[in-house]
Amino acid sequence: MVALETTDTAGMTIDVQVVSHGFELHGAPLPVLDGVDLRVEPGELVALLGPSGCGKSTLLRLIAGLEPPSRGSIFADGRPIGGPDPSRVVVFQDPTLYPWRTVRENVTLGLEARGLLRSHGHRVEQALDLVGLSGFARAYPHQLSGGMAQRAALARALVNDPRLLVLDEPLGKLDSLTRLAMQSELVELWRSKGFTGLLVTHDIEEALFMATRVIVFSERPARITADLTIDRPYPRHRGDPVLTELRHRILELLGLAETW
Numbered sequence: 001m002v003a004l005e006t007t008d009t010a011g012m013t014i015d016v017q018v019v020s021h022g023f024e025l026h027g028a029p030l031p032v033l034d035g036v037d038l039r040v041e042p043g044e045l046v047a048l049l050g051p052s053g054c055g056k057s058t059l060l061r062l063i064a065g066l067e068p069p070s071r072g073s074i075f076a077d078g079r080p081i082g083g084p085d086p087s088r089v090v091v092f093q094d095p096t097l098y099p100w101r102t103v104r105e106n107v108t109l110g111l112e113a114r115g116l117l118r119s120h121g122h123r124v125e126q127a128l129d130l131v132g133l134s135g136f137a138r139a140y141p142h143q144l145s146g147g148m149a150q151r152a153a154l155a156r157a158l159v160n161d162p163r164l165l166v167l168d169e170p171l172g173k174l175d176s177l178t179r180l181a182m183q184s185e186l187v188e189l190w191r192s193k194g195f196t197g198l199l200v201t202h203d204i205e206e207a208l209f210m211a212t213r214v215i216v217f218s219e220r221p222a223r224i225t226a227d228l229t230i231d232r233p234y235p236r237h238r239g240d241p242v243l244t245e246l247r248h249r250i251l252e253l254l255g256l257a258e259t260w
Helices: 056-064 102-106 109-113 122-130 147-156 176-193 205-212 242-253
Strands: 014-025 028-040 045-049 071-076 086-090 164-168 196-200 212-216 224-229
Touching: 014 056, 014 196, 028 224, 045 056, 056 086, 056 164, 056 196, 071 147, 086 147, 102 109, 102 122, 102 147, 109 147, 122 147, 147 176, 164 224, 164 242, 176 205, 212 242
Parallel strands: 045 196, 045 212, 086 164, 164 196
Antiparallel strands: 014 028, 014 071, 212 224
C-alpha cells in the first residue's frame, strides 16, 4: 500500500459559534439546533452522538457549507464558511456512486469537476490503493459489496486531499463484521493522513473506539450536554474498562442507563 500524496496534511480548525438552525414543516417552524458552541482543533476526530433526529446531521451540513445557519457563525481556520469547498468533504451513509461509471470513474469526479484530472490523475490510483480497491478500478458499483462501495466513496473523498472529512453515519448500513473492520480502517486513514474528522454515529461503541472526543447532544432542538475527551491510545481495545465506563456515562446522559 502506498501513501496518498498530500499537499497539506494539517487538519482544519472548525469554530461553531452560538449556532441555531431550523426548518419550516407544514407551515410551522421546526427548531433543530439551539445555540451550539463547538471548537474542533486540527487533526482531531470528533464524534457527535445524540437521539435520532436531534440535528447532528444538520450541523454537519452547515459545517460542510451546504446551507447557512439561521443564526450564529461557523468558521474554518478563522474564515467564515460561505459554501462548499474541496477542503471540506462529506461522506454520507449511502455511497451515492454513479452506476454507469466504473469505480475509478466515480473516484475521479471531484478532480474532473475542478479541472484537475490531467494534473492530479495519479492521485486516483493512490486513493484506490489506500482504501484497498486497486484491483477493482474497472468494476461497476453493482459488482461491489456494501463495504467496497463505501471504500470507493472514501477514495472519492480522499482524492481531493481534504483537510476536513465529514462523515455522516458512513458505516450505518454495513453488516456488523464489515462495520467493525471499517472502523479500524477509518481510524488508520485518519491517523496516516492527519485530516480533521467529524463523525455522526448512533453507535456509542463506534464513537468510543474511533474518536478523540465525543460530543453528546440533547433531544431536538439540539444542545450540547457533554463534551468528553477520550484519552486512550490507538489501537484501542473494545474491552477497555475505561471505555466501558465512558459508555455507561453516555448512556446515562442519553437517558438509557436503566436499559443496560
